[in-house]
Amino acid sequence: MTRVLICGASIAGNALAYWLRRAGCEVTVVERAPALREGGYAIDIRGVALEVAARMGIADEARRRGTDTLATDFVDRDGRRIATLPLGFGVLDPADIEIMKGDLTGMLHAAVPDGVEWIFGDTVAALRADARGVEVTLERGGARRFDFVVGADGISSRIRALAFGPPERYVHHLGSSAAIFTAPNELGVERRQVIHSAPGRVVSVKTDRGSHEVKVTLLYGGPMPPRDHDARLRSVEEAFAGAGWVVPRLLEHMRAAPDLYVAPNAQVRMDRWTSGRIALVGDAGYCPSALTGQGTGLALVGAYLLARNITECPDLSAYDRELRDFVDRNQRAALGPAKGFAPKSERAVRLQALGIRMLPYMPWRRLLIAAVTREARRAAGALALPPTAFS
Numbered sequence: 001m002t003r004v005l006i007c008g009a010s011i012a013g014n015a016l017a018y019w020l021r022r023a024g025c026e027v028t029v030v031e032r033a034p035a036l037r038e039g040g041y042a043i044d045i046r047g048v049a050l051e052v053a054a055r056m057g058i059a060d061e062a063r064r065r066g067t068d069t070l071a072t073d074f075v076d077r078d079g080r081r082i083a084t085l086p087l088g089f090g091v092l093d094p095a096d097i098e099i100m101k102g103d104l105t106g107m108l109h110a111a112v113p114d115g116v117e118w119i120f121g122d123t124v125a126a127l128r129a130d131a132r133g134v135e136v137t138l139e140r141g142g143a144r145r146f147d148f149v150v151g152a153d154g155i156s157s158r159i160r161a162l163a164f165g166p167p168e169r170y171v172h173h174l175g176s177s178a179a180i181f182t183a184p185n186e187l188g189v190e191r192r193q194v195i196h197s198a199p200g201r202v203v204s205v206k207t208d209r210g211s212h213e214v215k216v217t218l219l220y221g222g223p224m225p226p227r228d229h230d231a232r233l234r235s236v237e238e239a240f241a242g243a244g245w246v247v248p249r250l251l252e253h254m255r256a257a258p259d260l261y262v263a264p265n266a267q268v269r270m271d272r273w274t275s276g277r278i279a280l281v282g283d284a285g286y287c288p289s290a291l292t293g294q295g296t297g298l299a300l301v302g303a304y305l306l307a308r309n310i311t312e313c314p315d316l317s318a319y320d321r322e323l324r325d326f327v328d329r330n331q332r333a334a335l336g337p338a339k340g341f342a343p344k345s346e347r348a349v350r351l352q353a354l355g356i357r358m359l360p361y362m363p364w365r366r367l368l369i370a371a372v373t374r375e376a377r378r379a380a381g382a383l384a385l386p387p388t389a390f391s
């Protein structure tokens with residue numbers, strides 16, 4: 001039986017464990033966190049990833065447990081509504097599924113067939129590959145041997161660092177970052193997302209299905225956020241100094257938030273994602289950045305293709321070829337939003353507000369919205385899933 005170690009138990013790790021176990025592999029998953037990570041922000045399943053979710057049998061449940069966002073309101077610095085657009089801001093097509101990350105991770109985990117070995121609170125300390133397998137040293141669990149090792153351990157991947165080289169070679173910051181946290185729903189937002197733009201920064205407040213809390217995202221330009229927690233808090237506060245609407249109150253909640261997560265908008269760019277019997281899947285190998293809303297889709301599609309390569313192909317190299325164009329297209333789709341994620345000046349804020357206000361009255365608004373989202377929608381659908389013996 002083929003023995004596979006997966007490092008990381010989030011979207012990519014759980015999806016890969018699902019397919020490999022279904023194909024009859026002996027699967028071990030090692031996750032650094034003490035338990036499955038709950039909570040998180042809204043993520044999207046769209047394009048080819050919807051097909052993967054359907055083949056996993058989770059699409060209908062994911063839709064039922066989606067965020068159920070009816071509309072997105074845009075407000076000015078005094079909180080006055082400028083305009084409303086249907087659905088959540090990241091939903092490019094009504095068929096897309098928008099769901100909280102922790103909910104999707106939990107669903108994927110529950111779908112994994114029995115017999116997988118789950119090791120929480122540990123990680124890979126060292127790897128040594130030879131022609132027939134990989135010798136792995138776990139930090140706490142000691143030495144083990146596997147036929148394949150997969151890094152599904154996110155943008156700061158340990159497996160990538162051990163097998164391919166340091167992050168500086170592969171992680172490219174796109175010039176902005178996001179601070180994400182949960183806050184009380186003081187605005188009384190219901191089944192809605194509310195967005196406020198200011199020069200160089202954007203604030204989004206969003207409810208989850210039936211939630212008394214909101215997910216707040218503060219998006220701002222600048223260098224990589226500092227590593228130190230207090231310095232991070234200060235850098236976000238400085239970026240939002242003088243902002244209007246309810247931003248000062250949200251910053252107070254940020255300080256108290258137990259789940260504050262400050263992440264650079266960055267891409268992982270690599271020439272290949274396999275090295276002999278070691279491979280990368282999801283953000284570890286090809287993070288497209290949060291600005292695309294496609295990280296989850298790439299992780300789901302990549303897990304499916306990698307499982308097929310591990311179980312049905314003579315070696316892993318076809319995985320690099322099959323995924324290349326899909327990854328490149330989705331990463332390219334992030335470059336526009338990376339430059340224009342927020343208006344640059346007060347004048348640009350006013351122009352943006354005018355454009356959004358006019359939108360509902362434009363007879364050709366559907367065409368306009370379709371044109372703006374065309375590239376991202378096409379990229380999300382730009383791969384034909386090959387059949388497998390196990391799907």
Ligand SMILES: Cc1cc2nc3c(=O)[nH]c(=O)nc-3n(C[C@H](O)[C@H](O)[C@H](O)COP(=O)(O)OP(=O)(O)OC[C@H]3O[C@@H](n4cnc5c(N)ncnc54)[C@H](O)[C@@H]3O)c2cc1C
Pocket residue numbers: 007008009010011012013030031032033037041042043044045090101122123124152153154155156157158159178180263281282283284287289290292293294295296297299
């Ligand atoms: C702020 C933000 C907003 C986003 N918004 C969207 C969106 O709207 N739509 C969308 O589709 N995507 C979005 N994404 C991206 C999406 O979350 C990721 O692309 C997706 O989760 C990729 O999943 P993954 O499993 O590859 O990596 P991750 O979800 O990062 O999971 C990595 C896992 O590996 C574990 N791990 C890390 N290091 C180690 C180690 N050394 N040893 C063992 N385990 C380890 C972690 O604990 C984690 O469980 C967003 C991302 C961010 C940061």
